[in-house]
Amino acid sequence: MNQSTCATIYPSGSGSPMTSGFPDTAKMNPQTAILDLFLPGFGLFSSTVSEYLHIDLTLYIPALIVLGLIVFASQHINTYIWEIADQYLMSTADVRIDDEIYNMLMAWISNQKFAKRSRRFVANTNLNSRMWFLWREFNEDGDNDETGVEFDENGNAIASSSKKKNKTVRFTPSFGTHYFFYKGKLLIFRRTEDTRQQTWGPVSEREQISVQCFGRDPTILKDLLDECRVAFQKSDENRTIIYRGGLKSGTAEPAWTRCVSRVSRPFSTVVLDETVKQNLLDDMRDYLHPMTRRWYSNRGIPYRRGYLLYGPPGTGKSSLSFAIAGYFKLKIYIVSLNSPAMNEENLGTLFSELPKQCVVLLEDIDTAGLTHTRDNNNNAEPEEAKPLITTLPGTTVINPAAPPTNNSGRISLSALLNILDGVASQEGRVLIMTTNHIEKLDEALIRPGRVDMTVKFDLANTAMITTIFRSIFATLEGDIPPSKNGVVIRPPIKYRNSTEEAHAAKLAEEAKKLEEEAALKLKVAEEERVRKLGEEFATIVPTMTFSPAEVQGYLLKHKRAPENAVKEGAAWVEKMKLEKRKKAKEEEEEKAKKDKEGEEDEETKRVVEEAIGVSL
Numbered sequence: 049m050n051q052s053t054c055a056t057i058y059p060s061g062s063g064s065p066m067t068s069g070f071p072d073t074a075k076m077n078p079q080t081a082i083l084d085l086f087l088p089g090f091g092l093f094s095s096t097v098s099e100y101l102h103i104d105l106t107l108y109i110p111a112l113i114v115l116g117l118i119v120f121a122s123q124h125i126n127t128y129i130w131e132i133a134d135q136y137l138m139s140t141a142d143v144r145i146d147d148e149i150y151n152m153l154m155a156w157i158s159n160q161k162f163a164k165r166s167r168r169f170v171a172n173t174n175l176n177s178r179m180w181f182l183w184r185e186f187n188e189d190g191d192n193d194e195t196g197v198e199f200d201e202n203g204n205a206i207a208s209s210s211k212k213k214n215k216t217v218r219f220t221p222s223f224g225t226h227y228f229f230y231k232g233k234l235l236i237f238r239r240t241e242d243t244r245q246q247t248w249g250p251v252s253e254r255e256q257i258s259v260q261c262f263g264r265d266p267t268i269l270k271d272l273l274d275e276c277r278v279a280f281q282k283s284d285e286n287r288t289i290i291y292r293g294g295l296k297s298g299t300a301e302p303a304w305t306r307c308v309s310r311v312s313r314p315f316s317t318v319v320l321d322e323t324v325k326q327n328l329l330d331d332m333r334d335y336l337h338p339m340t341r342r343w344y345s346n347r348g349i350p351y352r353r354g355y356l357l358y359g360p361p362g363t364g365k366s367s368l369s370f371a372i373a374g375y376f377k378l379k380i381y382i383v384s385l386n387s388p389a390m391n392e393e394n395l396g397t398l399f400s401e402l403p404k405q406c407v408v409l410l411e412d413i414d415t416a417g418l419t420h421t422r423d424n425n426n427n428a429e430p431e432e433a434k435p436l437i438t439t440l441p442g443t444t445v446i447n448p449a450a451p452p453t454n455n456s457g458r459i460s461l462s463a464l465l466n467i468l469d470g471v472a473s474q475e476g477r478v479l480i481m482t483t484n485h486i487e488k489l490d491e492a493l494i495r496p497g498r499v500d501m502t503v504k505f506d507l508a509n510t511a512m513i514t515t516i517f518r519s520i521f522a523t524l525e526g527d528i529p530p531s532k533n534g535v536v537i538r539p540p541i542k543y544r545n546s547t548e549e550a551h552a553a554k555l556a557e558e559a560k561k562l563e564e565e566a567a568l569k570l571k572v573a574e575e576e577r578v579r580k581l582g583e584e585f586a587t588i589v590p591t592m593t594f595s596p597a598e599v600q601g602y603l604l605k606h607k608r609a610p611e612n613a614v615k616e617g618a619a620w621v622e623k624m625k626l627e628k629r630k631k632a633k634e635e636e637e638e639k640a641k642k643d644k645e646g647e648e649d650e651e652t653k654r655v656v657e658e659a660i661g662v663s664l
């Protein structure tokens with residue numbers, strides 16, 4: 049046993065010089081004392097090893113120091129070599145996390161073997177949105193996925209079910225460096241935390257993503273990103289993609305964020321006068337034709353088109369906007385002018401960032417809280433809304449009369465007009481504005497050039513009620529689960545010879561044909577039954593009294609029993625009429641009360657003014 053080492057240890061309370069229970073550095077050999085200084089506890093550790101294992105660690109100190117130096121140096125050398133290789137021998141694609149390509153790449157990565165094998169991973173419920181708060185509201189897969197709740201035979205809910213369970217949670221590799229092969233080449237996927245950013249934001253907003261390849265030719269990276277884009281867009285086929293304008297999470301920067309994609313609503317499902325629908329489609333088809341842009345520019349007309357959909361609530365204005373976007377395979381950009389985050393500057397930025405062809409939806413424009421109409425804003429704004437920049441032949445002049453930006457969060461009408469018409473606003477877009485009160489809109493907002501076509505939506509008439517009834521109760525593809533569809537799975541039959549097999553096949557063919565004919569007859573009979581019930585229902589419900597949404601809401605309560613919908617229709621009509629009368633009365637009373645208060649205020653004001661006049 050090495051005395052010099054053992055001598056430094058004294059059990060506490062033994063009356064030795066070491067009373068604290070720690071080694072007395074004064075009695076250690078100098079090497080151990082120095083190491084104890086840099087590695088607290090080394091003295092204690094080495095004496096324990098010496099006592100129990102009879103190994104004198106001090107003998108290995110030089111070797112340990114050399115080893116430590118090698119490890120230390122190799123880390124730096126490693127980093128240095130990677131930096132040099134990174135700079136001169138590798139190509140890198142940095143992916144911005146606020147760009148859509150982030151989602152495209154991550155969706156692709158989540159399907160790769162290396163990501164599935166990853167032992168440390170991030171679970172994402174929705175790769176299509178970086179707006180974490182929207183994840184709770186929408187489920188992108190929800191539309192055509194047979195999601196729902198499973199019930200037991202007593203009707204009690206057991207669990208939510210989804211046939212595409214795997215699709216709802218995606219796994220992507222966590223922070224670190226991950227290697228994978230793509231088209232036979234080794235690529236590196238790096239996911240790191242951006243430490244330069246503030247630490248209070250969500251981690252997902254602070255990550256940095258890159259893909260690297262060896263060599264100075266980045267073609268393989270571009271191919272990969274292109275493949276990700278194509279794969280991602282393929283999954284968007286037959287879907288309407290919806291973007292919302294707002295602030296990027298955690299910043300004050302305005303941006304369009306993809307919030308959801310829905311299976312496109314067939315245009316035919318929106319109940320509206322067929323001529324109106326056809327006119328609208330023809331107008332848009334003509335506008336979106338590839339030759340039309342040139343036609344507009346040849347004549348110096350801004351290539352834009354605006355539509356105003358107006359009518360009572362629940363008459364199908366929003367539904368038609370989404371159906372149009374789906375029909376023409378355009379993305380839809382929704383912005384709420386009421387949003388507190390929306391000011392003139394932000395709205396202008398959003399409009400300037402619109403893609404070349406898209407639908408922009410401004411819903412309920414009458415409630416947008418535009419600070420003043422153009423008429424009472426005339427002091428600040430001359431007759432015609434002036435663009436921020438006027439272009440004269442050969443010159444570009446910043447218009448000094450352009451309205452000052454309003455940062456209070458409310459948007460003035462003249463600023464909105466500037467944004468809609470302004471040079472920054474993207475050409476090629478389709479603007480759709482909806483309102484319940486066309487009479488409240490300033491004429492400047494709906495003048496030709498801003499609104500090129502106006503579509504009126506009405507309460508449901510008899511024909512509409514019948515159509516809605518039929519669309520709800522018609523049996524459509526996918527309504528009946530396959531097990532109840534008469535499909536019987538039989539065990540395979542062994543035939544003795546080919547003649548027997550041919551005969552059986554012929555019989556099966558005939559049986560199938562008969563089955564199909566019977567099914568068709570049944571379908572026709574069912575359609576006839578629903579048509580008759582629909583007509584009966586339409587005689588019960590008064591025309592132009594209820595909105596299509598109200599009719600649809602009632603029918604949905606009886607969606608499995610059209611007879612009940614007809615039977616209880618009259619009672620529903622009476623109940624609704626009563627409710628409407630009550631509501632109208634309440635509104636009238638409220639209005640009368642407000643008018644009275646206004647009159648009283650006026651009277652008080654007049655008396656005060658008179659009193660002031662007398663005293664003067």
Ligand SMILES: Nc1ncnc2c1ncn2[C@@H]1O[C@H](COP(=O)(O)OP(=O)(O)OP(=O)(O)O)[C@@H](O)[C@H]1O
Nearest residue numbers: 317318319320360361362363364365366367596597
């Ligand atoms: N004309 C219609 N054809 C088919 N469905 C309709 C129609 N009108 C309303 N609906 C149904 O009613 C619901 C509400 O419709 P929608 O949101 O389009 O009405 P809206 O006119 O935009 O209402 P609001 O003015 O309150 O925004 C939707 O589920 C839609 O399917």
